[in-house]
Amino acid sequence: MSRYRIAALAAGVAIAVLGAVLMLDAEGTVDFGSGWLLAAVTGLSGAALVASGIGAREP
Amino acid sequence: MAESKKDTPETQERPPAPRRLLRSRSERVLWGVAGGLAEYLKVDPTWVRLGFVAAAFFGGFGFLAYLVMAVVVPEDDGSGKPVSGRRPPTWALVLLGIAVIFILPGPFFWGWDHDGGWWWGFAGPFWLALLIVAGVLAYRALSGRPLNLFGRGDRSESAKAASGGKAASEEPTAEAAEPPRIARALALIALVVLAICCACALAGVAVWATATGSGAVIAGVVIALGVALGATAFFTDARRAAPWLLALALVLALPAGATAAADVRFDGGIGEQEYTPTSVAEIPADGYEHGMGRLVVDLRELPWAEGQVVPLRADLGIGQLVVSVPEDVCVTGEADAKAGHLLIRGESNGGVDPEFERGEPAANPRRLDLDGEVQLGELVVTDENPDEFERRDDRDDEGDDEAQKSRQDEACER
Numbered sequence: 271m272s273r274y275r276i277a278a279l280a281a282g283v284a285i286a287v288l289g290a291v292l293m294l295d296a297e298g299t300v301d302f303g304s305g306w307l308l309a310a311v312t313g314l315s316g317a318a319l320v321a322s323g324i325g326a327r328e329p
Numbered sequence: 330m331a332e333s334k335k336d337t338p339e340t341q342e343r344p345p346a347p348r349r350l351l352r353s354r355s356e357r358v359l360w361g362v363a364g365g366l367a368e369y370l371k372v373d374p375t376w377v378r379l380g381f382v383a384a385a386f387f388g389g390f391g392f393l394a395y396l397v398m399a400v401v402v403p404e405d406d407g408s409g410k411p412v413s414g415r416r417p418p419t420w421a422l423v424l425l426g427i428a429v430i431f432i433l434p435g436p437f438f439w440g441w442d443h444d445g446g447w448w449w450g451f452a453g454p455f456w457l458a459l460l461i462v463a464g465v466l467a468y469r470a471l472s473g474r475p476l477n478l479f480g481r482g483d484r485s486e487s488a489k490a491a492s493g494g495k496a497a498s499e500e501p502t503a504e505a506a507e508p509p510r511i512a513r514a515l516a517l518i519a520l521v522v523l524a525i526c527c528a529c530a531l532a533g534v535a536v537w538a539t540a541t542g543s544g545a546v547i548a549g550v551v552i553a554l555g556v557a558l559g560a561t562a563f564f565t566d567a568r569r570a571a572p573w574l575l576a577l578a579l580v581l582a583l584p585a586g587a588t589a590a591a592d593v594r595f596d597g598g599i600g601e602q603e604y605t606p607t608s609v610a611e612i613p614a615d616g617y618e619h620g621m622g623r624l625v626v627d628l629r630e631l632p633w634a635e636g637q638v639v640p641l642r643a644d645l646g647i648g649q650l651v652v653s654v655p656e657d658v659c660v661t662g663e664a665d666a667k668a669g670h671l672l673i674r675g676e677s678n679g680g681v682d683p684e685f686e687r688g689e690p691a692a693n694p695r696r697l698d699l700d701g702e703v704q705l706g707e708l709v710v711t712d713e714n715p716d717e718f719e720r721r722d723d724r725d726d727e728g729d730d731e732a733q734k735s736r737q738d739e740a741c742e743r
Contacts, residue, residue, distance in 0.1 A: 274562045278571050282559020285578045289551030292582060295589050296544030304590045311586030315579055318558075322575050 277325030284318035351405035352398075360399040383527045386534070531577070532584040539588040540595040540646060540704075541620075547585045554578040591667050593704045595620040595646035603715075606631060609639055616642025616700070619650075625715045627653045628697070636693045642700040650708045651715040654697050659741035660710050661687045662699035670707045673699075675733030690741040712736060 291310050294300040302310065348369060356364025356374045363381055367374035384391025403411035535547050558574040561567040603625040606612050617626055624645045631639070633655060643650055654660060660674050663686045670679035678685060690696075701708050709718050711733060 275568075276562070278562035278568075279559050281571070281575060282555050282557070282562065284555070285558055285575065285582070286552050286555030288578075288582050288586075289548050289553075289555055292551060292585055292589065293545055293548035296539070296542075296548050304592065307586065308590040311583065311590065315583060315586075318575060318579070322572065325571070 275325055277321045281318045281321035281325065284314050284321060288314040288318070349409065349411065350402055351409070351411055352402050354405050354407055359395075361404065362395050362398045362402065365402060365405065366398070379527060380523075383530050386530045528576075528580045531580045535581045535585040536588045536593075537595070539585045540593045542594070544585055544589055547581055551578050551582045551585070554581075591704075593646070593667060595704070598622075601625070603627065608632065609637075612639070612641060616644060618644045619646070619648070621647045623648050623719070624650045625653070626651070627715055628658075629653050629655050629712070631655075633658060633695045635695065638696045638698050640698045640700070643702075645703045645706065645708070647705045648703075649706055649718065650701065650703050651718050652697075652699070652701065652708075652710045653715050654710065654712055655695070656712040656736050657695060657740050657743065658712070659690055659694045659696045659743075660699055660737060661689060661696055661741075662701075663687075664699055664701035664703075664708050664710070666703040666706065666708060668705050669703055671703075672707065672730070673710045674712070674737035675730035675735075676737075677730060692742055694740055694743040696741075 288311065291302070291307070291314065295302055295307055350369045351365050352361035353364030353368055353374075354361060356367060358364070358378065363377040364374045367377045370377070381391040381395050384394065406412040538544060538547050554574050554577055558571055558578065561571040561574070598619060599621045601623040602617075602619050604617055605627045607630050609631065617624060624643065626641065626643055628639070628641070633639070641652065643652060663684070664671055664673060665682065665684045668681050669683065671677070671683045671685050673685045673687075676685065697710075699710065701710070707718075709715075711718065713729070713733075
């Protein structure tokens with residue numbers, strides 16, 4: 271058994287990347303455009319939820 | 330034996346002393362108000378703190394309640410008794426004074442003393458307080474503890490003591506500790522409603538911050554929550570916090586992301602703003618801007634020369650924008666909304682990204698060259714009184730819109 275729960279780690283990374291995307295857009299460093307930004311936000315949120323869901327099944 | 334017989338009736342017949350509401354010394358972030366309240370209600374202090382924060386968004390109620398409690402509730406001396414002779418915290422007194430000056434008259438400053446706005450000014454905090462109490466009940470009911478909120482000790486224990494029971498210190502039975510099923514159901518509903526209220530308040534903060542150009546702050550909080558969530562992978566004790574961190578991050582990130590993707594911006598103030606220029610020179614070159622609420626530009630008193638074209642730019646974040654023109658003025662130009670409804674001289678268009686566009690007419694009439702934008706809400710251009718569109722009680726929408734259309738066509742063909 272691993273010393274850490276990979277699913278929780280993956281969910282955390284997804285949320286942190288989501289925050290980074292929002293930060294880059296808010297600061298104007300990267301212009302994602304409406305479509306790509308929305309896709310990134312929903313995709314990363316979904317990934318975090320899936321990872322969290324898988325993590326909840328772990329003993 | 331003799332001593333125990335002598336002591337037992339005294340200790341058993343006296344009901345437990347009422348629990349005191351004190352500012353906590355051990356559970357303290359600021360002045361221990363939330364910690365003390367949590368100890369009094371036997372709930373997790375985090376919930377009480379979140380309750381105060383959420384309530385602060387309802388007319389400053391949470392902020393004010395915290396300050397009042399910081400002043401009037403005595404501090405715990407560490408043994409469950411109030412510290413004698415200790416004065417209230419000086420900063421709490423100063424902040425309370427400022428709050429009384431600025432928050433209590435808030436409804437009058439912000440114009441919240443009419444229409445639905447009163448809800449926020451007065452009734453909102455009341456219902457929120459009610460929800461918080463219901464949420465506390467819910468927590469205690471779901472955790473299987475007796476619904477004893479008023480600090481008179483454990484009822485089952487008191488009852489046994491009062492009846493001369495032999496085992497006042499015995500554990501209460503499962504039956505006694507189990508709250509009624511209907512109370513549990515009601516408490517669960519209240520807890521869900523309270524959670525939704527908190528989530529909506531946080532989502533509103535995220536939208537507001539992003540639309541006013543402070544999205545980086547929300548993004549920073551989301552990154553921090555992501556790091557904290559990732560860190561729970563390494564600590565077994567923190568495992569239960571993971572779903573809450575994820576929920577909090579999503580409640581902030583999703584509205585912020587949607588706001589940024591829709592390119593929603595709020596510039597200007599909040600509340601109702603009305604402009605009635607009486608000359609073209611009074612109309613600002615960069616137009617009228619308003620953040621949230623109602624923006625009215627009444628041009629009916631504007632002297633309009635034959636064939637004169639008046640350019641007008643108006644921009645609103647969330648709410649209703651009403652531009653009133655004289656009956657014989659032709660409205661051209663363009664208007665759009667991210668989502669909402671456009672009603673331009675009787676021409677209606679609603680939904681996501683509704684647009685209005687009308688080019689210059691062949692004739693040379695009096696004309697308003699409009700450049701209007703509403704991020705979320707309604708944009709109305711009419712020759713009626715702007716107040717007609719505030720409630721619409723006296724308005725026959727279909728008939729009046731048709732009449733508007735024919736007056737617009739007539740004005741453009743002059």
